[in-house]
Amino acid sequence: MTNIYDERHFELTVNGERRQVVDVYPGESLLTVLRDRLGLTGAKGACEEGECGSCSVLLDGNLVCSCLVLAASATQSSVVTVEGLGGATDMQTAFVECGAIQCGFCTPGLIMAATNLLERSSEPQTDEIREALAGNLCRCTGYGRIVEAVQTVIAQRGQGAA
Amino acid sequence: MSDLGIRESSVEGGLGQSPLRPDGIAKSEGAYEFSSDLSADNMLIGKTLRSPHQHARIVSINTAPALAISGVHRIITADDVPGKPTYGLISSDQPVFAADVVRYIGEPIAAVVADDEEICARAIDAIEVTYEVLSALADARLAKDPSAPSIHPDGNVIREQNVITGDIGVVGDVIVEDHYSIGMQDQAFLGLESALAIPDEDGAGVECHVATQWLHEDLGQVAACLDLPESAVRLVLGGVGGAFGGREDLSLQVHVCLLALATGRPVKMHYSRSESFLGHVHRHPAEIWMRHHATSDGMLLKIEAEFVFDGGAYASTSSAVLVNAVTHAQGPYRCENAAVKGIAVRTNNLPCGAMRGFGVVQACFAHERQMDLLAQACGLDPLEIRRRNAMSTGDRLITGQVVESVAPVSEIIEGLSRMPFPEGAGDTEKHPYELPGGAGNTTRPDDVVRGIGYGLSIKNLMYSEAFDDYSTARCQLRNGIVTLKFATAEVGQGFITIAPQIARSTLGLEEVELEVIDTNVGSAGSTSASRQTWMSGGAVEAACLRVRELVYQHVATAEGTDPLVYTIDGTELVNTSTGGRRPMNEVVVGLEFDEEVEYRHRPTVPLDENGQGDCHTAFAFVGHRAVVDVDIELGLVRVVEISTVQDVGRALNPLSVTGQIEGGIAQGLGLALMEEIIQRDGRIMNPSFTDYLIPTIADMPPVIAELIEIPDPQAPMGAKGVGEPPTISSTPAVIAAIQDAMNTAYGSAPHLRRVPLQPSDVAKTVNVGLGD
Ligand code: FES
Ligand code: FES
Numbered sequence: 001m002t003n004i005y006d007e008r009h010f011e012l013t014v015n016g017e018r019r020q021v022v023d024v025y026p027g028e029s030l031l032t033v034l035r036d037r038l039g040l041t042g043a044k045g046a047c048e049e050g051e052c053g054s055c056s057v058l059l060d061g062n063l064v065c066s067c068l069v070l071a072a073s074a075t076q077s078s079v080v081t082v083e084g085l086g087g088a089t090d091m092q093t094a095f096v097e098c099g100a101i102q103c104g105f106c107t108p109g110l111i112m113a114a115t116n117l118l119e120r121s122s123e124p125q126t127d128e129i130r131e132a133l134a135g136n137l138c139r140c141t142g143y144g145r146i147v148e149a150v151q152t153v154i155a156q157r158g159q160g161a162a
Numbered sequence: 163m164s165d166l167g168i169r170e171s172s173v174e175g176g177l178g179q180s181p182l183r184p185d186g187i188a189k190s191e192g193a194y195e196f197s198s199d200l201s202a203d204n205m206l207i208g209k210t211l212r213s214p215h216q217h218a219r220i221v222s223i224n225t226a227p228a229l230a231i232s233g234v235h236r237i238i239t240a241d242d243v244p245g246k247p248t249y250g251l252i253s254s255d256q257p258v259f260a261a262d263v264v265r266y267i268g269e270p271i272a273a274v275v276a277d278d279e280e281i282c283a284r285a286i287d288a289i290e291v292t293y294e295v296l297s298a299l300a301d302a303r304l305a306k307d308p309s310a311p312s313i314h315p316d317g318n319v320i321r322e323q324n325v326i327t328g329d330i331g332v333v334g335d336v337i338v339e340d341h342y343s344i345g346m347q348d349q350a351f352l353g354l355e356s357a358l359a360i361p362d363e364d365g366a367g368v369e370c371h372v373a374t375q376w377l378h379e380d381l382g383q384v385a386a387c388l389d390l391p392e393s394a395v396r397l398v399l400g401g402v403g404g405a406f407g408g409r410e411d412l413s414l415q416v417h418v419c420l421l422a423l424a425t426g427r428p429v430k431m432h433y434s435r436s437e438s439f440l441g442h443v444h445r446h447p448a449e450i451w452m453r454h455h456a457t458s459d460g461m462l463l464k465i466e467a468e469f470v471f472d473g474g475a476y477a478s479t480s481s482a483v484l485v486n487a488v489t490h491a492q493g494p495y496r497c498e499n500a501a502v503k504g505i506a507v508r509t510n511n512l513p514c515g516a517m518r519g520f521g522v523v524q525a526c527f528a529h530e531r532q533m534d535l536l537a538q539a540c541g542l543d544p545l546e547i548r549r550r551n552a553m554s555t556g557d558r559l560i561t562g563q564v565v566e567s568v569a570p571v572s573e574i575i576e577g578l579s580r581m582p583f584p585e586g587a588g589d590t591e592k593h594p595y596e597l598p599g600g601a602g603n604t605t606r607p608d609d610v611v612r613g614i615g616y617g618l619s620i621k622n623l624m625y626s627e628a629f630d631d632y633s634t635a636r637c638q639l640r641n642g643i644v645t646l647k648f649a650t651a652e653v654g655q656g657f658i659t660i661a662p663q664i665a666r667s668t669l670g671l672e673e674v675e676l677e678v679i680d681t682n683v684g685s686a687g688s689t690s691a692s693r694q695t696w697m698s699g700g701a702v703e704a705a706c707l708r709v710r711e712l713v714y715q716h717v718a719t720a721e722g723t724d725p726l727v728y729t730i731d732g733t734e735l736v737n738t739s740t741g742g743r744r745p746m747n748e749v750v751v752g753l754e755f756d757e758e759v760e761y762r763h764r765p766t767v768p769l770d771e772n773g774q775g776d777c778h779t780a781f782a783f784v785g786h787r788a789v790v791d792v793d794i795e796l797g798l799v800r801v802v803e804i805s806t807v808q809d810v811g812r813a814l815n816p817l818s819v820t821g822q823i824e825g826g827i828a829q830g831l832g833l834a835l836m837e838e839i840i841q842r843d844g845r846i847m848n849p850s851f852t853d854y855l856i857p858t859i860a861d862m863p864p865v866i867a868e869l870i871e872i873p874d875p876q877a878p879m880g881a882k883g884v885g886e887p888p889t890i891s892s893t894p895a896v897i898a899a900i901q902d903a904m905n906t907a908y909g910s911a912p913h914l915r916r917v918p919l920q921p922s923d924v925a926k927t928v929n930v931g932l933g934d
Contacts, residue, residue: 046352088191133859139351141824142862
């Protein structure tokens with residue numbers, strides 16, 4: 001059982017770096033800590049109750065809604081946010097090139113979810129893509145170009161491997 | 163006048179191509195700053211106290227207990243508004259903070275500024291407000307009765323507008339009528355309301371970074387409430403996470419500026435999802451009655467209709483929404499006689515205003531359901547009844563206005579009729595993902611019936627009724643680089659992509675930069691009414707054309723010839739008399755020009771009391787075909803495919819057009835099947851994405867889109883706005899398809915008259931014995 005002191009001051013491993021977190025309120029979500037304490041605003045908050053996926057990050061390689069994760073519970077884990085992907089990954093490039101981005105508020109979450117999907121399954125069918133991304137809401141695109149972007153990456157990787 | 167001449171240029175990133183969004187990479191990497199991502203040194207947080215009552219008198223407000231909390235800096239109420247106490251888009255009836263009366267649950271009463279969010283929340287809880295609860299007026303049909311109690315000093319009615327034309331005594335061989343209802347839809351943009359206000363060092367002004375649709379309208383309203391000259395208030399567009407009409411009215415702008423000025427420190431406010439449902443206007447719920455008269459062979463003779471729009475507690479844009487509904491009651495069909503009545507009233511419900519489609523969504527749902535009824539009554543197929551009545555350019559609307567826009571309604575119908583049908587009808591071997599009810603595996607494949615339905619619509623573009631609608635753009639040429647400046651709100655639609663395309667094609671120069679989007683240039687008007695490609699696009703084109711003219715003059719003087727001999731082909735300047743060509747980037751070396759242009763569309767007039775007058779600027783047309791699979795027993799629906807044929811004039815950026823079409827259809831599908839704000843006694847029962855559902859990727863079918871590109875002679879570059887039409891007739895198309903499935907299952911089934919559809923609307927057909 002952690003005491004209050006521990007809950008308010010701790011370290012997180014984010015994008016491979018140890019980061020000091022100080023003076024948080026007990027109960028602050030990982031999303032709040034990333035955005036407001038560590039200045040990593042790539043993860044977005046559009047609902048803060050696990051319904052929209054805009055706050056998606058990887059926690060020890062698993063896709064989670066960071067709004068639902070207690071920050072103080074993640075001290076032993078490795079957190080990867082959209083900023084930690086390195087930039088210009090094939091998925092990020094495909095989103096830009098395929099027109100999968102309009103306002104872009106959903107984009108970081110979708111990039112995390114799509115990246116994670118292709119780590120779990122290398123050639124998902126359209127139905128599986130839709131099922132896997134159904135936790136990420138987008139209000140602008142109607143999702144057509146998002147499916148296209150993921151399929152583009154699958155095709156590119158398939159060619160690269162061939 | 164637009165230059166429709168040399169356009170399919172070879173400029174890299176010019177018109178007709180789909181260059182990448184300039185903000186795309188930053189957005190994909192999480193580096194793009196949305197307004198909610200902004201922060202400043204020494205920043206405080208603000209939060210709003212809202213009314214828990216639908217209608218009440220405020221007896222007293224005691225802020226002392228809240229002010230006593232450590233970390234609370236100030237609390238402001240109506241008494242602290244130095245300027246105009248109210249704001250609003252068309253009429254200014256909405257208080258910055260309620261002073262004596264609250265008129266809806268969620269109305270702002272006070273705002274707190276404190277060190278952080280948590281302290282704000284405690285302070286909000288500690289403010290003591292004493293109310294005297296009044297009886298609430300929650301039903302628009304009651305509110306319009308002259309004997310109903312008034313919730314505003316000037317009565318409840320916002321506007322009544324009829325459209326009466328031709329021989330209203332005509333009686334058709336075939337008459338169909340019904341009552342229709344549309345639920346309250348939310349824009350549900352993902353990026354919640356947020357703003358950062360930074361006071362000037364001398365305290366004499368403020369800069370506000372805000373996610374909005376219309377910077378200059380906000381500026382005027384905010385400055386008036388702050389009692390500051392407009393020059394002392396600067397609005398900068400904070401990254402906008404979608405808008406769809408919901409950011410056309412003010413939300414937190416005045417509050418956050420007041421708090422910044424009161425504390426002399428930067429203040430940020432941002433809404434939660436549940437507060438957002440209270441903090442912006444919604445699509446009007448509407449009750450509509452329609453009666454269509456036609457000859458026995460289905461030719462429309464007369465339309466009668468009555469519209470009642472619930473504007474909620476404050477007027478917002480209700481009067482313009484109403485005008486759109488009554489003037490679009492006929493749909494894209496010829497009809498000479500009409501008796502249409504409309505009224506928008508205020509009630510103690512959530513305020514309603516702009517949402518994508520703006521009044522036409524409601525009208526279209528009713529007229530398209532009616533066209534299907536008429537088709538049935540005349541024994542015609544749904545496309546045939548529409549084909550027989552299809553409007554074309556030169557036809558007169560029920561307002562008397564002649565449609566001068568290209569009106570390819572027949573082409574749309576032919577396009578839809580040629581679309582192949584998707585496979586899988588009657589397939590009993592489907593994967594659960596493909597069944598209504600989805601992966602939950604609730605549906606038995608043999609309960610699934612396929613249906614097909616159509617919807618068509620006409621939508622006005624730009625602002626109407628004599629509004630001075632203009633857009634400003636500035637084009638600078640220096641060191642061979644074109645720099646564009648405008649106040650056009652980029653909300654995701656992609657104006658920042660097409661503006662450089664316009665400059666590249668007009669000037670033959672590839673390097674185009676954009677300046678920050680703020681109020682340091684003339685107004686661009688609102689990013690709404692499908693107007694920015696036409697209006698701000700027109701302004702950018704006009705400014706670039708002026709610069710081009712100056713380049714021609716300069717070269718002509720140097721070469722001792724007439725500027726009229728020059729033209730641009732791709733990236734080259736062409737002397738048409740000699741055939742000489744020079745690269746534009748060499749021609750402009752050393753040249754500096756700076757031109758600002760205000761672009762206006764042609765004037766419009768207000769409607770007279772019979773709803774007659776050329777009140778609209780231009781029109782766009784679209785058709786949708788929905789294919790659905792319905793679980794007839796459970797009332798579950800899976801949309802299998804939506805195909806669409808859309809009149810776009812000219813696709814300046816085909817990828818952006820596709821994005822608008824697919825995104826708009828998703829919102830139309832949402833209204834058809836799932837999206838409604840449910841209020842009980844004025845309280846929202848579903849203010850979250852847990853209970854207010856919007857389509858997910860699993861709900862959205864593939865969209866097959868065909869564009870009709872007939873450049874509109876009135877439109878700059880021939881391009882019509884494309885944002886709203888996809889949302890409008892996709893809704894009735896989905897409902898018509900469900901109706902078709904029900905009719906197939908039961909021979910005939912009750913007429914569907916309400917959106918969003920509820921499963922019981924389908925399933926109860928079984929229970930009343932129509933099923934087997
Ligand atoms: S913000 Fe975490 S799921 Fe919506
Ligand atoms: S692009 Fe706006 S929410 Fe997805």
